[in-house]
Amino acid sequence: MPPKTWQAEFKRLWKELVPLQGQAATVQGEVIRAVGRLSDEAYRNGNCNFRKGHRMLCQFLRANLEDPDVFSATEISEIDNWIDRILDAKNPDLSGSTSPYYRLTERAVKWCQSKPDLIPHKPNSALRI
Template identity: 40%
Template sequence: MKYFEEAKQIWKNHVPKNGQSDIVEGELIRTVERLRYEAQVNGNINWDEGFEMFCDYIWNSLNDDSTFDNKVLEQIKVDINILLDYDSPYLDDDLYDRITDHIVEWSIAHKGPIKREKDPKQYR
């Protein structure tokens, strides 16, 4: 992971012990870690629309051609599609770490932290 220390600081400062973050970067990292945990620990046994919403949130946030070139955007999309294949849980860290690096890059480009409204539909 290229931005481990930066991601750790976002986690420490913007991811609450329970519930959603009120900062985009915090929520994105919380989302990636929830997806990682569900796949690696639970084998996606609890997969439901809440996890699909996580994938949508990542894509909707990072799908930013002012921050990422087409090659990076395509990699993010491929990674998210792999996560969405919940019948085949992705167990290696590389994909989750790569998305987390892109979150930090997005935050740097947007001079974060960026405030967000919590999603009342997201229960995970």
């Protein structure tokens, strides 16, 4: 997916599916919210506030994006690797277009595009971010 295309789609999905506060009402919205929150924490704060909630977002992304109906085995392996790199919060890779945040966000957009019928999301009461 060309960079401008997925980035514009991310902004559209965020605007349409992510609430101003709290978790999204759909799985697609929560996927977009999760990659956005993780990226924001890394780029804005250098992960100095990376806590349990961020690890929960990573688990949520792993559970949803590692989808063999959408991604090949190679792509799933890449997603798994990028999430592992994000979980190494003390050493965030902020290298731009090659960073796990950038690449995972691109895959999150692709996943959402492959799931046009919105899937209801049951909020996790333990998640505070």
